[in-house]
Amino acid sequence: MESPILLITGGGRGIGAATAKLAAQQGYQVVINYRKDASSAEKIVADIIASGGLAHCLQADVSDVKQVTEMFSTIRRNWGPIKALVNSAGVLDQQARFVDTQPDRWQRIFQTNVFGTMQCCQEAFQDMAVSCGGQGGAIVNVSSLASVYGSPNEYVDYAASKGAVDSFSKGFALEVAGDGIRVNVVRPGLIYTDMHADGGEAGRVDRIGPNLPLQRGGQPEEVAEAILWLLSDKSSYSTGGFIDVGGGR
Numbered sequence: 509m510e511s512p513i514l515l516i517t518g519g520g521r522g523i524g525a526a527t528a529k530l531a532a533q534q535g536y537q538v539v540i541n542y543r544k545d546a547s548s549a550e551k552i553v554a555d556i557i558a559s560g561g562l563a564h565c566l567q568a569d570v571s572d573v574k575q576v577t578e579m580f581s582t583i584r585r586n587w588g589p590i591k592a593l594v595n596s597a598g599v600l601d602q603q604a605r606f607v608d609t610q611p612d613r614w615q616r617i618f619q620t621n622v623f624g625t626m627q628c629c630q631e632a633f634q635d636m637a638v639s640c641g642g643q644g645g646a647i648v649n650v651s652s653l654a655s656v657y658g659s660p661n662e663y664v665d666y667a668a669s670k671g672a673v674d675s676f677s678k679g680f681a682l683e684v685a686g687d688g689i690r691v692n693v694v695r696p697g698l699i700y701t702d703m704h705a706d707g708g709e710a711g712r713v714d715r716i717g718p719n720l721p722l723q724r725g726g727q728p729e730e731v732a733e734a735i736l737w738l739l740s741d742k743s744s745y746s747t748g749g750f751i752d753v754g755g756g757r
């Protein structure tokens with residue numbers, strides 16, 4: 509049987525990279541999208557191939573409409589239509605009170621986290637939908653528990669973008685269910701990745717983790733397990749759903 513093609517946006521680092529490795533172990537042919545960190549993405553690909561898996565990397569900025577269109581064209585041309593999609597690409601900005609932030613920052617965050625996710629879902633529909641000649645598929649959008657608690661005094665704009673991802677995913681899931689496509693959301697809590705350094709506090713997970721019910725931060729691999737379950741047929745009756753991976757947060 510041919511390996512199903514899985515596209516992971518933001519697959520070169522953090523949660524996306526852990527998902528890529530686990531997916532390759534489970535038999536997917538993984539396309540790892542990255543924005544600028546080519547060496548990290550190439551290393552993940554090399555690790556997967558060294559372990560006997562199938563992987564490729566592809567540069568594209570998902571906040572750019574034209575680049576997303578070209579990325580999907582390249583995938584179709586080189587490897588065929590995708591069967592699975594994980595939207596993991598995401599950005600935040602320096603911790604700040606919302607009243608001290610500017611519209612260009614909100615737009616930058618929404619452009620990647622919300623519009624990038626939405627456009628990738630629309631492109632994936634063309635590959636997967638039974639009504640378009642596809643064979644169905646599964647999509648997992650990586651949101652955040654920030655959508656629930658709002659990230660006050662840190663990044664309310666980021667939290668709002670993840671709220672939009674939640675609402676979009678629910679509506680899209682219900683629209684495409686009859687077309688053989690399942691759409692679900694994973695909402696991580698505090699996970700050890702470089703994202704917190706981008707917010708200006710590299711040690712954030714160590715600071716907050718001990719106060720959580722499970723008394724620690726999470727590992728990207730623990731999020732990847734939930735993502736892979738939602739991609740697999742083991743979750744065949746789940747769509748429009750949410751799995752919180754936040755240590756009880």
Ligand code: NAP
Nearest residue numbers: 518521522523542543544545569570597598652699701703
């Ligand atoms: P990360 O380690 O900072 O990785 C983010 C990835 O997204 C990088 O590979 C980056 O690529 C890529 N990316 C960013 N903007 C992009 C764009 N415009 N186009 C294409 N790729 C882009 O972050 P992470 O923690 O793994 O985050 C993954 C997802 O989990 C995000 O959606 C994030 O919001 C969510 N999340 C994370 C946590 C956490 O505690 N870490 C908690 C809740 C939710 P380059 O490196 O090439 O720029």
